[in-house]
Each structure stands twice: as C-alpha cells, then as structure tokens.
Amino acid sequence: MGLSCEWMDGYVFDVPYIADFFFYQTPDFLNFCLLLNGFEHPPLKNFKFLELGSGMGFNLNCMAALYPNGEFYGIDFNPEHICFSNRIKDDADLKNVSFYELSFEEFLKERKEEFPKFDYIISHGVFSFVSDENKNFIVEIIKNKLKQGGVCYISYNDMCGCFFSVPIQRLLLDYSKLFPDLGSLAKINMGKNLIKKMKDAGCMYFNLPIMERLFKKFEIDRLNYLAHEYLNETWNPLFFTDVLSFMKGAKVKYVCQADPIWYFEDLFLTDKQLDFLKGRRSIVLKEIIKDYMVGMAFRKDLYIKGGQPLAKGELIEKIKNIKVVLRSPIRQEKFKVSPPYGNKNINIDTELIKKLIEVLNDNSCTIGEMMALSGFQSMELPNILRVIAVLLHSRVIDVVLEAEDHNMESCVRLNKIVAKEARFKNSLKFFCIPESKSGIFVDIIKRLVYDALVNEGLKDMDSIISYVIKYTDEREGVVLTKEEIEREVSKCIEEDVVQWERLGIIDIKL
Numbered sequence: 001m002g003l004s005c006e007w008m009d010g011y012v013f014d015v016p017y018i019a020d021f022f023f024y025q026t027p028d029f030l031n032f033c034l035l036l037n038g039f040e041h042p043p044l045k046n047f048k049f050l051e052l053g054s055g056m057g058f059n060l061n062c063m064a065a066l067y068p069n070g071e072f073y074g075i076d077f078n079p080e081h082i083c084f085s086n087r088i089k090d091d092a093d094l095k096n097v098s099f100y101e102l103s104f105e106e107f108l109k110e111r112k113e114e115f116p117k118f119d120y121i122i123s124h125g126v127f128s129f130v131s132d133e134n135k136n137f138i139v140e141i142i143k144n145k146l147k148q149g150g151v152c153y154i155s156y157n158d159m160c161g162c163f164f165s166v167p168i169q170r171l172l173l174d175y176s177k178l179f180p181d182l183g184s185l186a187k188i189n190m191g192k193n194l195i196k197k198m199k200d201a202g203c204m205y206f207n208l209p210i211m212e213r214l215f216k217k218f219e220i221d222r223l224n225y226l227a228h229e230y231l232n233e234t235w236n237p238l239f240f241t242d243v244l245s246f247m248k249g250a251k252v253k254y255v256c257q258a259d260p261i262w263y264f265e266d267l268f269l270t271d272k273q274l275d276f277l278k279g280r281r282s283i284v285l286k287e288i289i290k291d292y293m294v295g296m297a298f299r300k301d302l303y304i305k306g307g308q309p310l311a312k313g314e315l316i317e318k319i320k321n322i323k324v325v326l327r328s329p330i331r332q333e334k335f336k337v338s339p340p341y342g343n344k345n346i347n348i349d350t351e352l353i354k355k356l357i358e359v360l361n362d363n364s365c366t367i368g369e370m371m372a373l374s375g376f377q378s379m380e381l382p383n384i385l386r387v388i389a390v391l392l393h394s395r396v397i398d399v400v401l402e403a404e405d406h407n408m409e410s411c412v413r414l415n416k417i418v419a420k421e422a423r424f425k426n427s428l429k430f431f432c433i434p435e436s437k438s439g440i441f442v443d444i445i446k447r448l449v450y451d452a453l454v455n456e457g458l459k460d461m462d463s464i465i466s467y468v469i470k471y472t473d474e475r476e477g478v479v480l481t482k483e484e485i486e487r488e489v490s491k492c493i494e495e496d497v498v499q500w501e502r503l504g505i506i507d508i509k510l
C-alpha cells in the first residue's frame, strides 16, 4: 500500500530491498585496496564491523559466516529489513552478527553508548539515498565510532554518470504521487510504462543516445531496486567532492576507491587521457577528472582514520603473502577480460593470464609463489598486481590476506539456508566461499541441486533431476524445458559440485 509514515523520512519502505552479497565490502578486499595504496590495514581477526543501512542483512550475514572471529553489527530503520535479517541469521545459527532497528538519528542520539568502537564502518548505496541531515548523522557516527586506524567505506551514485537519471527520477516520483493509494511496485511499473509511451510518442529526452543506458538499467534491475532508487524523496546523485566535504567532519582521510582497477589508470584510460593526467599532483583533482573521463556512475570510496603508511619492505612482504584463489573453474578458451569503466580494450597479456588460470585451476597460490611461475619470473611486482586487479575485476579470483581457520561450518550452514529458500523464493542468490572468504552468485537450478544433495540427502541423478523439476515447475517465470533442466543439473554435478567441494562451499558428509 502507498501508506506513508513519519519514521521513513521520505524513504521507500513498503517494498523490501534486494538481498545481495558484495564481495568488495569484505575486510580482506578492503584491506587489499589499502595495501595497494601503501597503508597498514585494520585486523582480520577479532575485529568489529558496522554497516549503516544494512538493508536485508544478507551481506552482513554472509560476512559473519565467512569471519567467525569478527563481530558484525547492522542498523537499519526498516523493521521488515531487520526481521528478514534476523530470520536468516537465526536459521543459519550465526552468533557473531546483530541487527538493530534504529534510524541513524536514534543510534546517535539515544543508543550510541551501547555500541563499541569499530575497525570497519561501511554504508553501501545509502549516502545518495538520504537527506543531508541523515548524511550528517552518518558522518557523526563515523566520527564517534570509528577506531583510530579504522577504515570506512562509503558508496554512492555519482553525478558524472547519473546526471541523466535526475529528470527521470523526478518524473517517476511526481507521477507516483498522483496515485497515493498504490504500492511502490505498482507505481514503478506504471512509471516505466509512462516513459515507454512518452518515448514512442517522440519525446526528445528519451531518444537521446545516453538514454540507452537508462533503458538497459530498466531491463536489468529488479523492481524492488528501482522502487528504492526512483521513488525516494531524497535520492540525489553526488559528486566526489560533495562526499569529501561531508567526510571531513568525520576526521577521516580519503585513500582510494574499493576497486583495484582504479589504481592502474592505464587499464581504463586512453593514452591521451593519461597524458592529460600526467604530472597532476592533487589527488582530489585527479579523482574529479577521472570521474568525468569515464562517466562514473557509482563510486565506492575508502577513507581511513589516522592510517599509517607501511615501510616498503613490510609492504612487499605482506603483498607476497596474499593468497590468490580461483572462484570457479574456467576453461581457458572461455576466459574473457571484462573491460573496466571506459571502452578501452585492456592492454594486458591474456596468454599469461590463461597460464595463471591453469595453475590456479589445480591449486590456490600466494602472490610470492605466483612470481616464481614461468612467464611471471621476469615481471615486477606492480605488473603482477596489475594482472591481479584485472582478474578481480573480471570476477575470476578472490584475494585472501589471512586464512580463516574455522569458517567452513558457518558458511555451509548459511549456504544450506540459501539453498532451502530456493524451493519457493528467489530472494537469496549467493553462496559463501570459505576458501576465498567471499561469495558467489548461483543460479536457481544450482541452488536447487545443492538443496537436493545437502538438505534432502538425494544421491542419484534421476531423483535430483525430479526434485529440481518439481520446484522449478512451481516457480513463476522459469522458462527452461525438462531437457534443459536435465542438462543443467548434470553439468552442475559434474563441474560445480566438484568445485564447491574444493572451495568448502558444500560438505556432502554434513
């Protein structure tokens, strides 16, 4: 229903948000980015981690399973989000994560003393969704609750790549207000229809070439996500320097984006662009220019509080000890580098990358070990890191700074819940990977195969196939034929299950 209430502060609340996992928010990944920039990082064991605006909590639940030695806290003012988060946490018996139904203002003004100080504070996709008053509450929380040496991750829609969405958002919001009794999903559907009809009627704005990006987004993004972005009274894309100004109040310093590719400018800028940037010393100006150069749509900024630079020798030693793990088996001939940001083809030796994948297909290795492999021996460390950045960006590998001793049980418990949810719902789509301390997207058929194997204990191919067919049959929108399902199931058992066992995703004996 389109009811409104005061606590929501103009924010969409009648439709729950999506429940995804974000690999670029794990402590290992964030710390890898800090190391690339030469900084000491917060601990990877016995740390405290806070998410502001934790949404459906799945991200935090995954991290709690991946890091049983860390303590995770999520706050969000939407009771439906907290209820969902707690259900998954309880079902997976995760003891090291807690969710609190609190607004940022309530946390700050009424409850702040109950909470410890944090090594990590993240807020994903919230800053551009909330009012300036709420942004200031977030900044105050970071100022009060981030430890010295702690890291803070703030992501937001960037005006350089979202400017064309501003009039669209306004149109959808104004149109939705004409139907106060409808729910947000109905409103967003009607809005999409209106835009389509306006385009067909020759509306100039919707026929601008840049609008292709918007129509693609409308096709790909789930309705829940679109409702949160487009029907929100306070959604507003930001410039890098807007966020920088807010963050000054938190006594933190900008380090980099949580994307190793951003560090290797030659991987996404043209020679002309690189020439233009050369010699510019101001980090702020370089960030501003790069945002314009690539038409940046979404930034993931990392800030540190009193961060310490590492000595060169210490840094090299730490980097060489980082483990590189292949996320899923890859046939070399199928390997493709995904081009980052602009449209430039990546200037990188793909033959060398294929060789590395061949090695990683058998076993994970450290960066130090990688440097001893044939083909890599003559490469300098920065060039090896360049290859790592490309593989991370292409979602082929994960990096592990410190191996976790006992995370398999908690990960398997959560994976079992994800698989069980797949029988009737389509909300949870990621499995935890204990070996790489990360998560992986898994399609519905594969989640049902996991469910059949682990939760139901089915063993022979025929009964697994019948099980998968039974549940996919009942699901709306699944268009696979019986033969296609049979093929997918056999492929999953022959390839994915083997890899799941290798990475600790599944334990068939449990």
Ligand SMILES: C[S@@+](CC[C@H](N)C(=O)[O-])C[C@H]1O[C@@H](n2cnc3c(N)ncnc32)[C@H](O)[C@@H]1O
Pocket (backbone or CB within 6 Å): 009, 011, 017, 018, 019, 020, 052, 053, 054, 055, 056, 059, 075, 076, 077, 078, 081, 102, 103, 104, 105, 123, 124, 125, 126, 129, 130, 134, 228
């Ligand atoms: C766009 S969602 C992002 C959720 C989550 N970080 C994710 O990426 O999946 C923004 C979240 O912030 C929460 N939120 C918005 N305003 C808030 C406030 N003033 N206090 C607490 N939570 C708030 C919303 O309920 C929502 O869950």
